[in-house]
Amino acid sequence: MKRRTLLASAAIALSLGTAAFAQEEITAGFIYIGPPGDGGWTYEHDQARQKMEAHFEGKVKTVYQENVPESADAERAITQMALGGADIIFTTSFGYMDPTLAVAEKFPNVKFEHATGYKRADNVSTYSARFYEGRAVQGHIAGKMTKTNKIGYIASVPIPEVIRGINSAYLHAKKVNPDVEFSIIWLYTWFDPAKEADAARALIENGADVILQHTDSTAPQAAAQEAGNVITFGQASDMAEYAPLPRVSSIIDNWTPYYIDRVQAVLDGTWTSTDTWDGISTGMVGIGEITDAVPADVKAEALALKDAMAAGEYHPFTGPINKQDGSVWLAEGEVADDGSLAGMNFYVEGITAEVPN
CATH class of the missing domain: 3.40.50.2300 (Response regulator)
Incomplete structure (x- = not known):
């Protein structure tokens, strides 16, 4: 029983x-x-x-x-x-x-x-x-809107995720503006408003009129607003309280x-x-409203880039792309695979800084 x-x-x-x-x-x-x-x-x-x-x-x-x-x-x-x-x-x-x-x-x-x-x-x-998809949109807008051709990037911790973002933003800024230069400040922290603000001010003092960030606070937005004539992008959230200037768009994590x-x-x-x-295709990465501070044609191009990535018609890392030392990374038309992206530890050709250890 x-x-x-x-x-x-x-x-x-x-x-x-x-x-x-x-x-x-x-x-x-x-x-x-x-x-x-x-x-x-x-x-x-x-x-x-x-x-x-x-x-x-x-x-x-x-x-x-x-x-x-x-x-x-x-x-x-x-x-x-x-x-x-x-x-x-x-x-x-x-x-x-x-x-x-x-x-x-x-x-x-x-x-x-x-x-x-x-x-x-x-x-x-x-x-x-896939935050790097959002960085491609930001890079396009940044390259089109900079007047000094100097773009500042506030970076957090030197891991592949952050390096991918820098490379994606740079490639797409350079594509529309061959004269663009990137200056990168590494903070070795994700969240420190005082350090983030100081980094933004240093980049602006050195001539950057566009500030990108991969840090967590709104301090760079406030520093740019204080300086005037500088544009920024919201990071991780919309940061819309700084729109329409200096924040002209954003990456939103959903x-x-x-x-x-x-x-x-x-x-x-x-x-x-x-x-x-x-990424963008599923809505996990969103692009915040592109404000009217961005010229209409640039806004249209940025949205077209977003739509192409959402549809799977374009990948931000499509060759030809060389590594910083000039060696070939991706041949003409070749698309980076997820494995190489996941372990990215190098800058692409044209970025003059060094990747921190």
Whole structure:
């Protein structure tokens, strides 16, 4: 009798399939590199968290911890969140990669999602956006609008994601303005408003009349507004409070659909480890409104470039493209594959700076 009961229970579980592991309510945790009020990277992740939570109408509780350094503190914060009962944890900065893997090994029943990393495990997924597509649009506008032919770039941490963005912006600025020059300042941090503002002022003092950034605060926008006659682009979020000038457009990170999809998978019991790298075509990368400060013809060209990438008709890294040392990277018409893009550690020909170690 006992054996038949066990067999019957097993049969029921098999007939239910993955639904047998579905959950009615879950907790989703988020680890942030900066504060939700940074106006950029963390702001957009936190907006997506709130929208995701509202979408599930009480089925999902969310928790977050802000200003978590990319150090041993990260492992402690992730561990505490797992111990606190989180069913899925999103770690939203590149430097959380190894800490995420370390904690995931200790908590095999918790699902982890790491943003912008490349290391996975059975219970660790990775996700990122093709920000370089947005940089192509920004580079086109920058190359067309600069009057000094000097473009400043405030860079955060020298990882492939940031180097890709610099190269994409430069290639598309150079394509429409052969005289353009890039000056790059590396801050070695994602979020430091004081350093970001100082970098913007230094670039402007050296003649840059366009400032691009891959840092998280609105400080460069404020510095450009203060200087006057300088244009900027919102980073990670719209930063529309600085429109129509100095901010003439933006890259907007839209994480909401992804967060809804992955949390739904946990609720359904269908979550598996995946790698996601989406861009303009899926809406994960958005281009903020191009203001009327941009000439109509330049705006039309930028939107056409965006549409071509969305349709898969154009790739920002299409040859001929040489590396900085003059060696051929991509032949005429050759398109970069994801593997080479994911590991990009070099500048393209024409950029005179050195890639930091």
